[in-house]
Amino acid sequence: MIRDILSGKSGVDPSQLAGAAGLPSDPASLQAMMMQFQKAMQQNSDGSINWETSVEQAVQIGRKDAVSTTPADRAQFEQAFHVAELWLGDVTAFDALPNTPKTMSRAEWSKATMPVWTELAEPVAMSISTALTNVLTEQAPEQFRDMIGQATRMIRGIGGTMFAMQLGQVVGQLSTEAVSGGDVGIPLLEDQAALVPQNVTAFGEGLDIPVDQVQLYLAVRELAHARLFRHARWLRLHVLSSITAFARGIHIDTDAIEEIASGFDPSNPEELREAMTNGSLIPPKTEAQNAALERLETTLALVEGWVDVVTAAATVRLPKANAVAETVRRRRATGGPAEQAFGTLVGLELRPRRLRxxxxxxxxxxxxxxxxxxxxxxxxxxxxxxxxxxxxxxxxxxxxxxxxxxxxxxxxxxxxxxxxxxxxxxxxxDDRGTTSDDDSGTDGSRSTGSDEDPPPVP
Structure with missing residues (x-):
């Protein structure tokens, strides 16, 4: 089916299939996606995953409706970072970052954070690719199994490439929502604080709060988050390893895939979309996964709770600090559409439940x-x-x-x-020592053996 779609021979509407998979369905984006898919398949005939496809997808989305930051706007953010550094110095023992805080466009945010997203998503992508090959190998007629075995790498490449493209779509959408490097809660940037001016402006719309106060509050939050991970060097590895430990335990329900495939109606992609988004293809969590998830939720709650307390203490001089803080809490509690999409893609919600x-x-x-x-x-x-x-x-x-x-x-x-x-x-x-002494003789003396025996070693 994929071969026919790429050659244009199939009667299946590619836009319907793409929409069901959470990929763009408009003609221009679909054509660009298919070109990227063909390119990725040609470059990855060994079955590996080309994560550059994710970067290209995410950057492309980030550049849509992009608003450039003027020098005056950039200077305003630099001033917000400078004041935030001074205020944080009064309320936390953690030192300032070695790198100067910066502003990023949506496309720059996508590109800078993609290494962490791919690290988190790769275990799931490999699981999906393995599930595809297992289904085909186990269900194929005997006479075709040798041929399918030879095509395993190509099949893995197809599954990995499709997953990489979906990840690119999710991260690209996240770039239109995230206001900073630490906005999602996990350490996406190492030793670096950053704000996305276009998203900060969108965050403040309709709040009836001066824009400079919104910028300053979010700058304090971002620097507090980055300082924490800079000081606690072990923390970043702990968070990322907890997520990957959870993700490695994810397996795709091949029986569910077969059931969907047997009754799939290409003219009704909503059935496929529902199966892919409701989590029915992912079996229940294992005991090890639940343990990893509990550790992760506790750690994220501790991180976000600490950031909240430090930010509140640092922004006591800000008249509208409480109003901005409440907006941040509400936004974090619900999560945006892109964050929910990542939860569906990887099977993991990143928002801690015990934050308050x-x-x-x-x-x-x-x-x-x-x-x-x-x-x-x-x-x-x-x-x-x-x-x-x-x-x-x-x-x-x-x-x-x-x-x-x-x-x-x-x-x-x-x-x-x-x-x-x-x-x-x-x-x-002590008991063994006492027993040994008792065995040496009733009078406590030791035999030195015969005259020919050498003297005992002291």
Missing amino acids: EAAAMWQKVTDAVGASARDDLWRHPDLVPTAADIDDPAGLVRRLEAAERGEAPEPDEFDVALEDLLRTAQEET
């Missing part, structure tokens, strides 16, 4: 022990609060206050279990 509780915990810690002790908790993964601490902030505060007074912390369940284990091991060692 985590922010309340960080505020209580700040009030009790101050910003310096609060930020010191990010120094090592073993020090970072847990989900239990979010449930019981008072217990965390008591431990931190005791540590400030120089008191030994109360042992937790792990400490108690470890102490019991070591005590038991020591008692067994």
Whole structure:
């Protein structure tokens, strides 16, 4: 079917099929997409995924309706970043970034963040490609299996290329919604803070808030997010590895694919669209996936909660800070269409559910022990609060206050279990030593053996 579509011989309407797959369906975009598809297939005959296809798709979308930033606008954002740096210096112990904050166009944002998106999406793309080859290999008649086996790399290339194009569409749409590098919650840029002026302007429309206050508030949030990941060097790897650990566990339900394929009506692509967007092709989460998801949600909630508390403290001088903060919270709670599309594509929602509780915990810690002790908790993964601490902030505060007074912390369940284990091991060692002494003789003396025996070694 794909061969016929590319050669123009099929009776299937390509725009309908593209629309069902979440790809552009207008003639111009469809023609450009097909050209990119042919190019990708020619360049990746070995079955690998050409992620440049994703970049091209995303940049193309980002350039649509693009508004260039004037020198005056750029100067205004630079001033917002400068003031934000000064304000953050008063409320957090984390140092400023080594790289100067910058403004980005939508296309530049897509290109700069794509390496992280592809890292997150690749496990799912490989799973889809594997599912395609498995279905064809297992279901093909015996006489055709050798031929299909030889075409496995091409089939993998088809699945990977289609997925790469879909990812490009999603990231391109995200570039029209994201206001900054850390807007989605994960560290898309390394040691770099950035704002997208066109999207910042769209964010502030209809809020009845001066544009300079919107710019300054969002600059503070972005710098706080970037400073956190710069200071806690382990955190970026932890977040990305948690996402990829979840994604590697995703497998496509080949039985569901066969069922859809057997009754697929090309004239009614809505059936296919529904199957691809409702998650029915992805089996239920495994136990390992649920564990990875829980770790990820806790970490993202802690990150976003910390950023909220620090931003609120840094923007107390801003008259409309609370109004902007509430808009950010509402926007983050719902997520935009592109973010929802990424959740469908990878099977993962990036918005933490316990954000408000985590922010309340960080505020209580700040009030009790101050910003310096609060930020010191990010120094090592073993020090970072847990989900239990979010449930019981008072217990965390008591431990931190005791540590400030120089008191030994109360042992937790792990400490108690470890102490019991070591005590038991020591008692067994002592018992063996006592038994050995008893065996040496009733009077405690040792035999030196015969006269011909060498003297014992002391």
